């Protein structure tokens with residue numbers, strides 16, 4: 080339905096992190112105008128204390144007052160309360176289909192866990208009734224944590240993957256959705272019989288995404304990981320990505336047994352990264368999850384292809400996969416974002432992943448005796464927002480507040496009833512934000528907008 084409003088003006092304190100080293104950019108008493116039709120930001124005016132409708136007239140002198148919607152988030156900022164608008168989080172790696180298993184991994188590591196926990200669950204989602212329950216819940220849950228953009232893995236099943244795309248569109252969550260491709264080394268009940276089947280189903284899925292005709296909903300080519308795809312499938316998926324100009328997502332170098340397995344399966348390649356590279360699967364739109372054990376040659380290849388890395392520190396801890404040095408990636412100028420990696424990761428919260436990234440980096444600093452490993456609070460929040468946007472090729476659209484970017488945003492209130500954050504009168508502003516980083520959760524997320532449209536996840540009012 081077409082909105083009666085042509086312009087929405089959001090007013091309040093806007094905070095974002097415009098580059099890795101920038102720290103918090105805090106814009107107080109700030110008015111951001113959003114074009115209701117395009118969802119993009121048309122003006123940003125900070126320290127504004129006049130009539131907001133004047134800004135609307137500046138933008139379009141013909142605009143009538145009832146065509147302008149004002150969302151005033153400044154009311155909360157009396158002495159005892161603290162609220163701000165922050166870019167929506169970007170989850171660069173999440174298995175939507177695995178959501179029911181969040182927190183279930185026992186003592187297992189990757190390869191056993193896939194067989195014992197993951198493949199049986201994913202196979203259940205061929206039933207569309209089950210898929211609808213699982214996918215609705217995971218979208219609701221991620222939105223409630225402030226995730227406005229997600230790169231989802233579904234399952235090998237076409238119809239339920241189509242359903243995930245439809246639901247993302249209905250819930251208004253920006254998303255990349257991948258039908259998983261796998262044609263070898265998988266259980267008989269959960270494997271595609273041939274390359275042709277996998278490619279044809281992927282093509283049908285791409286057609287479905289095109290038919291949804293929603294620019295927020297995109298297809299992504301998804302070879303699960305090298306062990307579950309033969310060379311023919313990898314190579315054809317590379318060609319498909321090129322033909323349709325689509326992004327690619329897969330797993331790389333997550334676990335030592337996996338590395339050995341890849342070496343045995345693909346002895347003709349110099350390393351794991353080359354398996355993807357030589358099959359046309361590495362380019363500037365590729366998202367590589369984990370990447371814990373890459374050597375310098377592999378990192379150089381990833382950098383030269385301008386591919387991005389989804390850092391998944393919670394998953395890496397849950398499955399004992401290893402400690403991943405993000406600083407190594409950043410020092411090489413490789414794009415890095417964060418991934419919950421549900422359900423190898425136990426949470427759907429990117430904020431929690433960001434603090435885990437912080438903690439793992441500090442562990443690494445002590446293990447390696449090198450303080451450079453430490454990733455600061457604002458660097459972690461950058462990875463959770465604009466860093467992730469770069470990894471997904473969306474850096475011109477989301478991740479920070481700039482004119483012409485989409486308005487993907489979350490309203491955070493540190494003093495909402497039930498909040499776990501206690502503020503004291505002497506807290507400096509950046510200290511309040513650091514407290515949010517370490518103790519915030521979905522209770523602090525009061526509203527979420529994608530492309531300027533509020534996502535209807537909450538009944539509570541934010542004003």
Ligand SMILES: O=c1[nH]c(=O)c2nc[nH]c2[nH]1
Pocket residue numbers: 174189193197303304330333394420423
């Ligand atoms: O964390 C992971 N989750 C998965 O589902 C998967 N498949 C291959 N490799 C994987 N790693």
